[in-house]
Amino acid sequence: xxxxxxxxxxxxxxxxxxxxxxxxxxxxxxxxxxxxxxxxxxxxxxxxxxxxxxxxxxxxxxxxxxxxxxxxxxxxxxxxxxxxxxxxxxxxxxxxxxxxxxxxxxxxxxxxxxxxxxxxxxxxxxxxxxxxxxxxxxxxxxxxxxxxxxxxxxxxxxxxxxxxxxxxxxxxxxxxxxxxxxxxxxxxxxxxxxxxxxxxxxxxxxxxxxxxxxxxxxxxxxxxxxxxxxxxxxxxxxxxxxxxxxxxxxxxxxxxxxxxxxxxxxxxxxxxxxxxxxxxxxxxxxxxxxxxxxxxxxxxxxxxxxxxxxxxxxxxxxxxxxxxxxxxxxxxxx
Amino acid sequence: xxxxxxxxxxxxxxxxxxxxxxxxxxxxxxxxxxxxxxxxxxxxxxxxxxxxxxxxxxxxxxxxxxxxxxxxxxxxxxxxxxxxxxxxxxxxxxxxxxxxxxxxxxxxxxxxxxxxxxxxxxxxxxxxxxxxxxxxxxxxxxxxxxxxxxxxxxxxxxxxxxxxxxxxxxxxxxxxxxxxxxxxxxxxxxxxxxxxxxxxxxxxxxxxxxxxxxxxxxxxxxxxxxxxxxxxxxxxxxxxxxxxxxxxxxxxxxxxxxxxxxxxxxxxxxxxxxxxxxxxxxxxxxxxxxxxxxxxxxxxxxxxxxxxxxxxxxxxxxxxxxxxxxxxxxxxxx
Numbered sequence: 277x278x279x280x281x282x283x284x285x286x287x288x289x290x291x292x293x294x295x296x297x298x299x300x301x302x303x304x305x306x307x308x309x310x311x312x313x314x315x316x317x318x319x320x321x322x323x324x325x326x327x328x329x330x331x332x333x334x335x336x337x338x339x340x341x342x343x344x345x346x347x348x349x350x351x352x353x354x355x356x357x358x359x360x361x362x363x364x365x366x367x368x369x370x371x372x373x374x375x376x377x378x379x380x381x382x383x384x385x386x387x388x389x390x391x392x393x394x395x396x397x398x399x400x401x402x403x404x405x406x407x408x409x410x411x412x413x414x415x416x417x418x419x420x421x422x423x424x425x426x427x428x429x430x431x432x433x434x435x436x437x438x439x440x441x442x443x444x445x446x447x448x449x450x451x452x453x454x455x456x457x458x459x460x461x462x463x464x465x466x467x468x469x470x471x472x473x474x475x476x477x478x479x480x481x482x483x484x485x486x487x488x489x490x491x492x493x494x495x496x497x498x499x500x501x502x503x504x505x506x507x508x509x510x511x512x513x514x515x516x517x518x519x520x521x522x523x524x525x526x527x528x529x530x531x532x533x534x535x536x537x538x539x540x541x542x543x544x545x546x547x548x549x550x551x552x553x554x555x556x557x558x559x560x561x562x563x564x565x566x567x568x569x570x571x572x573x574x575x576x577x578x579x580x581x582x583x584x585x586x587x588x589x590x591x592x593x594x595x596x597x598x599x600x601x602x603x604x605x606x607x608x609x610x
Numbered sequence: 611x612x613x614x615x616x617x618x619x620x621x622x623x624x625x626x627x628x629x630x631x632x633x634x635x636x637x638x639x640x641x642x643x644x645x646x647x648x649x650x651x652x653x654x655x656x657x658x659x660x661x662x663x664x665x666x667x668x669x670x671x672x673x674x675x676x677x678x679x680x681x682x683x684x685x686x687x688x689x690x691x692x693x694x695x696x697x698x699x700x701x702x703x704x705x706x707x708x709x710x711x712x713x714x715x716x717x718x719x720x721x722x723x724x725x726x727x728x729x730x731x732x733x734x735x736x737x738x739x740x741x742x743x744x745x746x747x748x749x750x751x752x753x754x755x756x757x758x759x760x761x762x763x764x765x766x767x768x769x770x771x772x773x774x775x776x777x778x779x780x781x782x783x784x785x786x787x788x789x790x791x792x793x794x795x796x797x798x799x800x801x802x803x804x805x806x807x808x809x810x811x812x813x814x815x816x817x818x819x820x821x822x823x824x825x826x827x828x829x830x831x832x833x834x835x836x837x838x839x840x841x842x843x844x845x846x847x848x849x850x851x852x853x854x855x856x857x858x859x860x861x862x863x864x865x866x867x868x869x870x871x872x873x874x875x876x877x878x879x880x881x882x883x884x885x886x887x888x889x890x891x892x893x894x895x896x897x898x899x900x901x902x903x904x905x906x907x908x909x910x911x912x913x914x915x916x917x918x919x920x921x922x923x924x925x926x927x928x929x930x931x932x933x934x935x936x937x938x939x940x941x942x943x944x
Contacts, residue, residue: 426773428927436922439760569919576910585903586927588770593762593920 341399356571440594461519501526539603675733690905750915774928795853835860873937
């Protein structure tokens, strides 16, 4: 079990200072108090008050997304959500959800049975059973990277994809690239369609060539790269945007196999900036989504819905992180 | 000066309960405590702590918008903002801003001089001097009904216009209307362009006829209606959406002068739901923006920016309020 001593050791402060932070004493600074609280959540520390029975319960549903280790996309989303929930005295349950569970029970029934006053849905696809129920749900519900029309109890939380993709394309243009492809993630996902539209809008705005063949659908895994790489290279593509960092790592791997130099012959850009991105060879240029902040915004959006403020969307700005996988276009490109 | 007794009288509770609410005592409910705090703000009560010098200062700039009485659009926005700011211990200044002041001093300089750590900008037009400075400002800034690209310190707060306009058009279609016009507000305003695009998208999606003549620009005042009403009626328009409630009140007034029955011969829909809307004859069907909630969301968005969470947009869902200014299409319409 995690103790006050563990928190003190992690932060390099005294246990009495940790106690002050946890108890809201007035003689420590607000920012230090928040750091103590955030660290308590991160380490899994619980107080008597936290274990009390009268706290409002919300649930994070993880569908088709890994979150068990800091390496994985969902980890920091959950951490940020729990840190914010802690401050507002909510109890958070993490529930890995499957199509079978969704088919077996209606969303609203599930929530009412378990006493959850709100849900945060991460990783859902458009064809998931529960997605069709969100239009009419009476449970406050925040959707990560999905959007439902006209239900004032449902809100969308995510990144401003169009800015992130445009930043990446402007960066590539500055390096002389004109033939830029997008290997996207899975078909039938709201976020996949957003990235596709953002690519179309940005390429159009900058008067760059593209067509259906330069924006194939794939899957959000490394292995998906091999289905596309040969065709794109033969078309004269000099830079590839990828639906996520795993796909980008796959593109780099396929290039290595073929003796294609990154970035000498092909520039590669990922999306997300998972910890892996910085450790690839070459380190990956990518569009960072700050997942801790997305988790925090997810909680505050849900908290607003629970308080009957009809938020429709909360969007965060992503940030282009330039590393070594992008470089000047090769000289023989047209 | 407002006293604890005033708050107690307003709420019909004892002064000792008010004191408990103001002091955060644990033996009153959280929701009553929030009500006490909100009422204290509404009545203008200040505590010693509130007058302290170490509180973070933010400023609401009101440009070209009235806010002095509850009748006016800006009043509840400011109230909601101040209520939320109170809870987070910020000091709020309301500053009516003019083009002259903007021309005289750069935004960042103004903010630094006055010690404001953040700004909430309400009623700005695209050609305002300061608007062009927000792309590069280093001051956390939330914009009501405006949007700036790619500055992580600037966020947009507003209503989901496309849903509101579509709700209005679907309502009119249910009453048999097909010839629906939009008398919009002032040209060169971000929100005017959003409403125009929302009208185009919705009319297109429902396969209804429209062209440049069915969506004229006007001004956000009643008097603007007279410039458009005759032409629209002569074109066979049976329903008019208006850029705001004042414009809609003008349309109703012009109809009265001409002996055109509302809604017998023409249906009219406003936007905003200011208090006046319910008192018009006939009472106005309108798209409500909950301005108190917009103000609260404005504060929390700014608070997030100040804490370096790069919110891009916060959008609330508007709500169609059906009253008596809309009815079945007249029988002789095509």
